[in-house]
Amino acid sequence: MNASNSPVRLRVWHYQFWCGACLAVVFVAQLSQGIFLTNVLVFLVGLLGIVSRLRWGVLYLMVGVGFCQSVHFFMTERPTLGWRAVSRDLDLHDFLLALGVLCFAVGYQRLQGMWHHAWPSDPRERRGKPKPTFLWMRPRPPVVDHRRRDEHLRSSEIVKIAFFAPLLVLAGVMLFTFVRPARGVDVWLDFPGNLGRFLPPGLGHFVLLFWIFLLFIWLTRHVLDLWRFWTLPPTTARLYVHDQIWNQLRGEQRRIARWQAWRNLQ
Amino acid sequence: MLTGRGGGFLLGIYLLWAYALLIGISALALVGTVLLLWFLLAWLLFAVRVRLAVPRLRLERRLQDENGRVERLWAGLPYQVVLRITNESRASLSFVVAIDRLPLLADAETVDYHASETLAAGESLTLRYEIRPLAAGRLRFDGVKLLVTDYEGFFATPLFLRDGAVFRCLPPLADARGHIPAVKRVNILPLLGQHPHRRPGSAIELLELRDYLPGDPPKRIAWKISARRDRLMTRAVESEVPIRCTLFVDTSDAVRIGPAGRTALCRLIDIAGAVAQANGAARDLTGLCLFDEERVLSSVRPERGRRHLLDLIQILADHADLFPRVNPLPLDQLVFQAYGLAQDLYPELLDRDINAFPWWLPLWSPRPVYLDPLPRPASPSRLARFSTWIERRLRDTPLGWLWTIPRRFSPGAHRRYRQRKQLAALVAVLQNLGPAAAAGMLEDDALLRAVLARFLADHGQPTPLHLFDDEGNYAFASHAKVGVLAKALLQAVQRGKDDELFVLLVDLLENDDLEPLLGAVRVARARHHQVMLICPWPSGIALPVKTNEEAKAKTLASLLAQDFDQKEIVRLTTEWRLHQAYENLQQRLGRAGVSLLCAQKSDTVPLILARMHRLRVVQRGTR
Numbered sequence: 001m002n003a004s005n006s007p008v009r010l011r012v013w014h015y016q017f018w019c020g021a022c023l024a025v026v027f028v029a030q031l032s033q034g035i036f037l038t039n040v041l042v043f044l045v046g047l048l049g050i051v052s053r054l055r056w057g058v059l060y061l062m063v064g065v066g067f068c069q070s071v072h073f074f075m076t077e078r079p080t081l082g083w084r085a086v087s088r089d090l091d092l093h094d095f096l097l098a099l100g101v102l103c104f105a106v107g108y109q110r111l112q113g114m115w116h117h118a119w120p121s122d123p124r125e126r127r128g129k130p131k132p133t134f135l136w137m138r139p140r141p142p143v144v145d146h147r148r149r150d151e152h153l154r155s156s157e158i159v160k161i162a163f164f165a166p167l168l169v170l171a172g173v174m175l176f177t178f179v180r181p182a183r184g185v186d187v188w189l190d191f192p193g194n195l196g197r198f199l200p201p202g203l204g205h206f207v208l209l210f211w212i213f214l215l216f217i218w219l220t221r222h223v224l225d226l227w228r229f230w231t232l233p234p235t236t237a238r239l240y241v242h243d244q245i246w247n248q249l250r251g252e253q254r255r256i257a258r259w260q261a262w263r264n265l266q
Numbered sequence: 267m268l269t270g271r272g273g274g275f276l277l278g279i280y281l282l283w284a285y286a287l288l289i290g291i292s293a294l295a296l297v298g299t300v301l302l303l304w305f306l307l308a309w310l311l312f313a314v315r316v317r318l319a320v321p322r323l324r325l326e327r328r329l330q331d332e333n334g335r336v337e338r339l340w341a342g343l344p345y346q347v348v349l350r351i352t353n354e355s356r357a358s359l360s361f362v363v364a365i366d367r368l369p370l371l372a373d374a375e376t377v378d379y380h381a382s383e384t385l386a387a388g389e390s391l392t393l394r395y396e397i398r399p400l401a402a403g404r405l406r407f408d409g410v411k412l413l414v415t416d417y418e419g420f421f422a423t424p425l426f427l428r429d430g431a432v433f434r435c436l437p438p439l440a441d442a443r444g445h446i447p448a449v450k451r452v453n454i455l456p457l458l459g460q461h462p463h464r465r466p467g468s469a470i471e472l473l474e475l476r477d478y479l480p481g482d483p484p485k486r487i488a489w490k491i492s493a494r495r496d497r498l499m500t501r502a503v504e505s506e507v508p509i510r511c512t513l514f515v516d517t518s519d520a521v522r523i524g525p526a527g528r529t530a531l532c533r534l535i536d537i538a539g540a541v542a543q544a545n546g547a548a549r550d551l552t553g554l555c556l557f558d559e560e561r562v563l564s565s566v567r568p569e570r571g572r573r574h575l576l577d578l579i580q581i582l583a584d585h586a587d588l589f590p591r592v593n594p595l596p597l598d599q600l601v602f603q604a605y606g607l608a609q610d611l612y613p614e615l616l617d618r619d620i621n622a623f624p625w626w627l628p629l630w631s632p633r634p635v636y637l638d639p640l641p642r643p644a645s646p647s648r649l650a651r652f653s654t655w656i657e658r659r660l661r662d663t664p665l666g667w668l669w670t671i672p673r674r675f676s677p678g679a680h681r682r683y684r685q686r687k688q689l690a691a692l693v694a695v696l697q698n699l700g701p702a703a704a705a706g707m708l709e710d711d712a713l714l715r716a717v718l719a720r721f722l723a724d725h726g727q728p729t730p731l732h733l734f735d736d737e738g739n740y741a742f743a744s745h746a747k748v749g750v751l752a753k754a755l756l757q758a759v760q761r762g763k764d765d766e767l768f769v770l771l772v773d774l775l776e777n778d779d780l781e782p783l784l785g786a787v788r789v790a791r792a793r794h795h796q797v798m799l800i801c802p803w804p805s806g807i808a809l810p811v812k813t814n815e816e817a818k819a820k821t822l823a824s825l826l827a828q829d830f831d832q833k834e835i836v837r838l839t840t841e842w843r844l845h846q847a848y849e850n851l852q853q854r855l856g857r858a859g860v861s862l863l864c865a866q867k868s869d870t871v872p873l874i875l876a877r878m879h880r881l882r883v884v885q886r887g888t889r
Contacts, residue, residue, distance in 0.1 A: 033293070059278045062297075066282050069294040077291075094293045098300045105275075105301060109418035112271065118361050118382075119413045119422055120269045146363045146413065152384050157417065168307070172300035202295075206287040209299065216306060224313050225619070231321065233614075239695040240620050246691065246704050247622065253705035254631065261637050261710035 010153035012114050018158060019050050019107040025100035026061075030068055032093040034076070038068040049108065053115045058108045065101060090173055099169045106161050110148075117145040179208045272420030276305055305420070312421040316414060318357035319385070325427045326350045327407060339435040341399045341536070349393040349410065351385070351427065358386035363413040364393055367610070369405040370526035370726050371435060371587060372397040400527030402437040402535050403587030406430070406726050408611055424613050436579045437539025437586070473502045509767065510568040511545055512553035512758050513538045514751060515582070516772040517563060518744040519590040521802055526587070526728055530802030533865045534771040535586040537800060539579055540871040541769065546575040554578050555754050556585055559747040562754050567761065589723045590742065595732060597711050598682060604718045605685045607727050608692055615692045623684045632673035632683070635666050637709060690714065693721050743776040752782035755797075759790045769874055771800045771865070775847040780854060787858045798874060799855055801848070803866035807841050810848040810864065 023046040030039040042064035049057025130139035283298025381393040409429040415422040478498030521530040545552040553568035690707035707714040
């Protein structure tokens with residue numbers, strides 16, 4: 001069933017509204033932390049992104065949130081927790097903040113596919129009336145942008161986000177909490193030569209999460225590759241076998257082929 | 267494949283996440299972790315969906331006109347292409363852009379052959395557009411390019427759904443001017459005796475009155491005359507013999523040059539098709555002989571009837587889109603073009619995991635210099651010969667190693683070597699050449715050139731041509747075709763029964779040695795046959811008219827003397843050269859009684875038919 005047959009038609013403004021709602025969640029979450037001025041700034045940056053179709057609006061919002069949280073951390077949390085303390089426990093407003101930013105990012109990136117292009121633009125693919133460009137450059141037809149239109153949108157898209165995003169945040173909270181070193185344990189202090197004093201306190205947490213992500217990527221990639229090789233089409237499989245033969249016998253084949261080519265040339 | 271948007275987003279969240287974790291900002295670190303998790307899950311979901319759905323995408327193509335589905339097309343008429351891609355898997359593809367790959371013979375200017383859709387499980391994407399075949403030939407639809415991406419545009423993968431559907435496009439239908447008016451217009455079919463011969467037969471036109479001979483049918487006795495002369499007289503009537511016309515169509519490399527649908531061959535095929543149709547309408551017999559510089563490709567004896575006409579037109583259509591076999595293009599350009607085509611049509615076969623190329627191979631063992639063909643001396647001077655001799659001696663010695671240094675370290679040479687290897691492996695598999703062929707093509711230029719030319723021709727991809735070789739000679743003169751044509755003409759004369767018309771649709775402007783053909787023409791003329799020569803004429807060049815040669819040469823010389831546009835000079839000299847060649851040909855063939863026409867003229871077909879009509883009149887007078 002195509003989108004046109006769907007009982008509820010989703011429009012671009014629905015996504016814009018969705019992003020606005022997520023922005024409000026972010027605002028509320030940070031306000032509950034006691035952040036106000038910078039929080040308003042973040043809200044305005046996010047709003048500007050929704051209204052003016054900025055290409056990197058998500059990154060601006062994340063930088064804004066990072067700035068808010070950094071200011072709050074250095075002004076409020078660090079003096080309370082101490083200089084080399086491990087990060088504090090997560091709270092409900094952290095959950096709300098992550099949920100708001102995640103939903104905003106999902107919605108905003110989908111808006112990019114509707115505003116600008118879903119498939120990366122290919123400068124070789126041009127169509128339409130040539131438009132004048134800068135000064136002496138000759139006019140060229142505009143690059144074709146393959147973007148999603150209203151008729152491509154389905155109402156189930158937003159429902160799925162609303163359902164899966166909290167689950168994903170919950171998974172993130174669990175992962176973050178389970179791999180976090182216990183409070184008061186600073187493993188780096190045992191490093192020889194007092195080297196640990198110069199290392200950041202969250203390095204252990206970072207390294208653990210980093211390796212978990214890396215392992216996930218590595219394993220997934222190998223599973224996908226195995227799957228791919230099991231289901232190769234006949235032509236592709238034959239090419240792969242030929243390539244393996246060439247790889248194994250490259251030296252000998254090259255020597256013989258050069259003699260033959262040289263003989264043909266003479 | 268990670269897109270630019272996906273890469274930028276990943277970098278941004280990674281930096282934010284690392285910063286937050288290292289500093290210890292819990293809320294920000296959680297945001298980064300969640301975003302990273304989402305990104306990884308999006309990647310996993312995209313990869314799984316593509317692997318599940320792509321093998322089960324089904325492509326269905328249909329060409330239709332206002333009357334419904336068609337299997338055969340006619341050049342110049344509009345048709346609608348309906349393309350349906352159905353996802354028969356259980357996984358859905360978030361966003362798919364389908365771009366149909368148009369055949370070269372289809373008019374691509376006025377069509378929109380894109381469609382985009384979310385392709386959920388069990389759904390289909392339909393693409394409709396109109397095409398108008400430019401000329402006769404085969405319309406090969408290679409398939410559809412699919413651009414698959416996710417909703418966010420983080421990941422994208424290009425695919426190609428191969429189709430390989432081939433539709434035969436027949437020459438355009440002859441217009442009304444091509445038809446000879448029938449004697450009896452009230453009849454749907456013209457009478458068979460439309461072209462009576464002046465010899466006894468069974469028609470209704472009176473030929474003569476002669477004395478009765480035993481065995482004459484009594485109904486032929488002219489009773490009134492017999493009574494007047496007092497002896498039995500018999501009426502003799504004319505025979506019913508239609509005119510026979512044999513078309514000799516040149517398909518050599520010389521007429522295959524040009525943009526698709528606008529080659530000289532297409533024009534000749536159009537003329538041949540129109541003449542065949544007009545002859546069919548007049549119930550005349552039409553034969554066909556297609557030849558190139560090597561042999562007669564197809565020969566059909568003069569026949570008539572609807573089935574015969576369709577056979578002729580199909581043979582013509584099958585030979586209308588041939589590509590030149592001789593291609594003196596530099597191999598690097600050929601590889602470049604073939605690699606671009608392979609990227610479009612076989613992206614999965616160029617994947618580095620499947621078709622690998624060790625990055626160090628050009629460093630370790632580049633292609634040796636002694637496998638390159640030696641450049642010919644530019645002039646037959648002693649100095650040129652000596653420099654060639656020196657080059658040969660140096661390249662064959664250990665000093666030749668120095669020549670390979672650019673091939674080892676230049677990025678351009680590295681790229682060319684990689685493309686060559688990947689193409690060699692791909693083409694070896696597609697053409698079933700065996701596992702050792704790739705190594706051979708990696709070293710042997712001639713082998714690779716032949717294989718790539720076939721690869722490009724199989725996919726209907728024309729290549730840029732160099733019309734003149736290193737020594738300035740025209741590379742497509744095809745001298746051998748004159749002999750083939752002369753032999754075919756003599757065979758047709760041997761088979762001929764009555765006076766026939768032989769129409770030679772041949773490019774002979776660049777051929778000097780016409781003696782074999784002139785001999786065959788003389789034999790045909792001695793048997794009372796008519797011969798016409800239709801010569802293809804390049805578009806953009808003025809048609810030859812009888813002018814004062816000296817005045818033309820003076821104009822050209824004065825233009826050359828001035829500071830004139832270089833392109834204009836080339837155009838004028840080409841025009842002058844072709845006019846000269848045309849007049850020479852006209853003189854030589856005129857002496858043998860052959861009339862010469864240009865294929866570029868719009869009235870070529872009526873002129874041929876008028877000649878046939880004249881042949882009938884001549885036959886009436888001679889026999």
